[in-house]
Amino acid sequence: MSVPRFWRKIPQRYNLEGTHCEVCGRYFFPPRNLCPDCRRDGRIVGHTFEGVGTIVTYSVIRTASDQFSDLTPYVLAIVELKEGARMTAQVVVENPEEVFIGMPVKAVFRRLGTDGESGVISYGTKFVPA
Amino acid sequence: MRDVAVIGVGCTDFGEWWDRSFRDLFVEAGVMAIEDANLAGEQIDAMYVGNMSAGRFIDQEHIGALIADYSGLATENIASTRVEAACASGGLAFREAVVAVASGMANIVVAGGVEKMTDVDTSLSTDALAGAADREWEGSVGATFPGLYAMIANDYMHRYPLTREQLAQVAVKNHYNGARNPIAQFQKEITLDTVMNSTMVADPLRLFDCSPITDGAAAVVVAPLETAKKFTDTPIRVLATAQASDTIALHDRRDISTLDATVAAGNRAFKMAGLERRDIDFVEVHDCFTIAEICAIEDLGFCKKGEAGRLTEEGYTALDGDLPVNTSGGLKACGHPVGATGIKQVCEAVLQLRGEAGGRQLDGAEIGMTQNVGGTGATVAVHIFGRT
Numbered sequence: 001m002s003v004p005r006f007w008r009k010i011p012q013r014y015n016l017e018g019t020h021c022e023v024c025g026r027y028f029f030p031p032r033n034l035c036p037d038c039r040r041d042g043r044i045v046g047h048t049f050e051g052v053g054t055i056v057t058y059s060v061i062r063t064a065s066d067q068f069s070d071l072t073p074y075v076l077a078i079v080e081l082k083e084g085a086r087m088t089a090q091v092v093v094e095n096p097e098e099v100f101i102g103m104p105v106k107a108v109f110r111r112l113g114t115d116g117e118s119g120v121i122s123y124g125t126k127f128v129p130a
Numbered sequence: 131m132r133d134v135a136v137i138g139v140g141c142t143d144f145g146e147w148w149d150r151s152f153r154d155l156f157v158e159a160g161v162m163a164i165e166d167a168n169l170a171g172e173q174i175d176a177m178y179v180g181n182m183s184a185g186r187f188i189d190q191e192h193i194g195a196l197i198a199d200y201s202g203l204a205t206e207n208i209a210s211t212r213v214e215a216a217c218a219s220g221g222l223a224f225r226e227a228v229v230a231v232a233s234g235m236a237n238i239v240v241a242g243g244v245e246k247m248t249d250v251d252t253s254l255s256t257d258a259l260a261g262a263a264d265r266e267w268e269g270s271v272g273a274t275f276p277g278l279y280a281m282i283a284n285d286y287m288h289r290y291p292l293t294r295e296q297l298a299q300v301a302v303k304n305h306y307n308g309a310r311n312p313i314a315q316f317q318k319e320i321t322l323d324t325v326m327n328s329t330m331v332a333d334p335l336r337l338f339d340c341s342p343i344t345d346g347a348a349a350v351v352v353a354p355l356e357t358a359k360k361f362t363d364t365p366i367r368v369l370a371t372a373q374a375s376d377t378i379a380l381h382d383r384r385d386i387s388t389l390d391a392t393v394a395a396g397n398r399a400f401k402m403a404g405l406e407r408r409d410i411d412f413v414e415v416h417d418c419f420t421i422a423e424i425c426a427i428e429d430l431g432f433c434k435k436g437e438a439g440r441l442t443e444e445g446y447t448a449l450d451g452d453l454p455v456n457t458s459g460g461l462k463a464c465g466h467p468v469g470a471t472g473i474k475q476v477c478e479a480v481l482q483l484r485g486e487a488g489g490r491q492l493d494g495a496e497i498g499m500t501q502n503v504g505g506t507g508a509t510v511a512v513h514i515f516g517r518t
């Protein structure tokens with residue numbers, strides 16, 4: 001992914017800044033500017049997520065693209081945040097065998113990967129056991 | 131709306147073709163389909179070409195015009211349109227062709243699909259394919275396609291009774307069928323051990339749970355049913371065309387191991403055709419990974435959630451079973467040139483209904499179905515076909 005495209009979303013990526021619909025109460029991460037339930041009747045405001053949640057499902061990635069190949073094997077998971085939104089992220093553990101569905105996790109700030117061509121290192125949110 | 135029929139089909143051999151280019155492949159499939167329909171080039175009104183990512187795989191865009199040109203139709207100035215919906219590009223190209231003929235806007239339309247994936251290495255193809263998911267919030271954190279389907283598999287296995295062996299049986303069955311299909315990339319039967327001992331790609335999915343990286347093209351010709359008999363003795367009627375969408379990212383789905391777009395497109399197709407599940411004699415589903423076939427059988431309504439693994443193990447979906455699934459070998463054994471797959475599924479349905487499926491021919495098949503998925507289920511196309 002290009003550098004500007006990644007950087008544009010840095011506050012969201014680094015600090016888990018998402019959105020919240022004040023009409024129906026839903027929380028969105030990744031952020032949405034239009035609530036799928038209320039659409040134009042919704043009222044969207046910013047919301048910084050606490051960064052705690054549980055693992056809904058996961059896998060251990062062993063074949064990756066260049067950007068992530070130096071990290072393999074790594075754990076990829078869908079995490080449900082306490083506020084209800086779900087996001088995809090890596091889970092950092094000593095041993096992938098530790099991970100299980102329902103595992104409580106919390107967000108940390110880590111290196112995500114390296115862009116082979118430009119050598120730019122990207123950072124973002126990963127999770128560790130809580 | 132007019133009734134529509136498929137009057138010609140053509141498909142290249144699927145595989146890794148160092149010596150054949152993107153345009154070679156498409157032209158070969160297109161010419162086969164046009165000859166099969168006994169057509170002259172100038173009779174064609176329009177073309178729709180399914181292609182996911184020529185821009186990433188071969189640095190070529192403007193595929194509609196390129197294909198029309200190398201098919202020798204530039205001088206006819208026909209309307210040619212590229213259709214993109216990741217791995218469902220072919221299914222959607224077919225649907226566009228059917229809609230064009232049904233509406234009366236066109237009479238003879240070619241629907242094709244093509245992908246040339248092996249000019250780049252696995253790392254780049256893995257990255258290009260990840261573009262079928264959400265690049266900003268899935269791909270950018272390290273999600274691969276096998277990884278996303280592996281997360282579906284783990285969610286599924288956590289909630290329903292599905293054993294690792296039942297999952298592997300999907301691949302064993304599809305390789306058995308592929309061994310009877312002369313265009314298949316893998317024409318080799320395998321055993322449960324082959325799957326269980328193959329390299330882990332994304333837990334719990336192993337190499338033999340995955341569809342491969344493939345070069346290939348397929349094309350079909352559609353025409354109004356009322357004139358179809360002028361071209362062929364065995365026109366195959368399109369009984370339903372349906373399409374549905376869902377969230378681009380897997381994490382936003384209502385239910386991770388139910389493809390709601392398959393449920394919606396399936397229901398719409400059955401309604402349009404006025405048919406019940408039991409009327410379907412066979413189905414080609416989008417088994418990009420073994421777990422995807424399990425979900426497809428259930429989400430199309432052929433059994434309840436959690437039952438497809440047992441049915442597969444019992445042979446219900448085998449070539450001689452009650453509901454043969456993926457007689458072509460599916461994406462697993464026949465191969466998965468992403469843009470071409472949806473059209474190849476149509477070719478297989480037509481061959482079965484005409485009785486021309488050779489060593490994998492079903493007895494007396496009257497009605498067949500195809501299900502083509504884009505991404506992890508953000509786009510689904512479902513079609514139903516019948517003998518005339």
Ligand SMILES: CC(C)(COP(=O)(O)OP(=O)(O)OC[C@H]1O[C@@H](n2cnc3c(N)ncnc32)[C@H](O)[C@@H]1OP(=O)(O)O)[C@@H](O)C(=O)NCCC(=O)NCCS
Nearest residue numbers: 063217252256259275276331337338340341342343418505
């Ligand atoms: C699974 C995958 C990563 C394997 O790629 P790879 O490790 O680079 O494999 P290679 O091309 O190096 O092939 C190694 C061997 O395995 C075989 N092979 C490759 N993919 C295979 C598959 N899916 N099933 C069975 N055998 C396969 C090759 O024929 C080759 O055999 P050989 O050594 O006898 O020649 C790759 O096929 C893949 O990404 N598949 C998924 C495609 C996808 O996501 N499609 C979109 C889905 S919606």
Ligand SMILES: [Zn+2]
Nearest residue numbers: 021024035038
């Ligand atoms: Zn709302």
